[in-house]
Amino acid sequence: MKRAIAASLSFAAVLWLATPDTLVGRAADDVERLVAAMLRDTPLEEDLAALTDRVGGRPTGSPANLRAVDWALEAFHEAGVAAKKEPFAMPARWLERSAAAEVGGDVAFTPRVAAMPFSADTPAGGLAAPLVDGGRGSDQDLQRLGTAAKGAWVLVETSELRNLEDLFADYAEATAIEGRFLPADVAGMVYMGSRASGLLYRHNASRGPDNTHPLIVMQREDAARALRLLRGGARVSLTARLDVDAGGAYESYNVVGEIRGGERANEVVVIGAHLDSWDLGTGALDNGCNVAAVIDVARQMARLGITPRRTIRFALFNGEEQGLVGSWGYTIAHAAEMDGHVMASSYDIGSGRITGFFTNGRPDLVPLVERALQPIEGLGPFEQIDAPIVGTDNFDFMIEGVPNLVANQASANYGPNYHARSDTFDKVDLAQLRLNAAVAAAVTLGFANMDERLPRHSRAQIEALMDTSDLDDQMKAMGVWKDWESGKRGRRRK
């Protein structure tokens, strides 16, 4: 808390020095008042505690997720902000009920395991098969195994994950490994956990609901022991029992708060964070902290009686972890208003310092972001990166051609706790979260009030971005390419 207070004291000086030429009169005054309020004592911490400690881990499709929806709706209403539950279709249900495994053969022990999202289940008595050394999961490893891969559990060694870059590499590698080994008729894949000290986590598999194989993460130390045994010539088998609650399509809900614009009510600025989480931890860094921040921005705007020129929507998306589904659902539900969407932003990288924004293949967004950041330059420095990012709720806005932002954040402790049992309230840097919420407030209100707006991109312009960037590769890795290619998802040709 000390850091937040220090920041708010120096903040008045920052504003004084940076009196913006471009934001004049009441609009500039409103940003100043809003940011000052965000930096004071607000219920940000209490909200985060309620969502993580009381509601808990909340995978979409679980009872806890429905409690989170009710909680968020109530939080907006208590803040005096109009809000509603917006239904959308989740394509498939997946929840882990339990996961257990036993190593057998020459040596017996009980490794700790977690099912990967959309893993197939096993027979109730378990699926027993030889455990084989899959090396790093390369083509050469597959060739070396030859016919031994068939019908076996393939154990793949991983590097230890320390930061965000390692996390991205983890995903890219796993996607390639699945593409290689699953068609080779393996019984299932077992990834050595990439986090030390027994930490289990849910690593999203690339095929989503289309996956038909059991997929497991095994505690790093247990997996290393099994690999040493295999490499020492021991005979090793694995019996895994995965009980999952899998099923067909069902209805879920986004929670969307709204403050209507006073002048251009049909033009919409979205500030978003996802309400769902995985369930080993309580979804604090991913993404309870940013949910609390979005609610706090709405609350302080309502409390101060600020009327933005454009309408602001405070979107708490659901189904993000299971395929960015809620934000997709939002673009379907609001298809008729998509032309009026001026900017959609996502906050989803924990509580490390906001270092700037990804502008997602819209270089024309950069000067507008910088103008919106000007009143809070004392909270910087900020740097914009114009590269398309696939992996959070900006995605469907991007492929709808809507200008979109993702807050870029210092990696901090996000990577090691990502989707893990350790993603709990105590990992959140509350002082930094408060500063980040102030940044989010300034950017949101800045876009809602500025004179300019950027045009929506056509399908041809979105395709051009795919030709000139790795957007298509990222979409394949996230399992969302086929929906775009088939025309199910994204902007249609007009």
Ligand SMILES: [Zn+2]
């Ligand atoms: Zn997230």
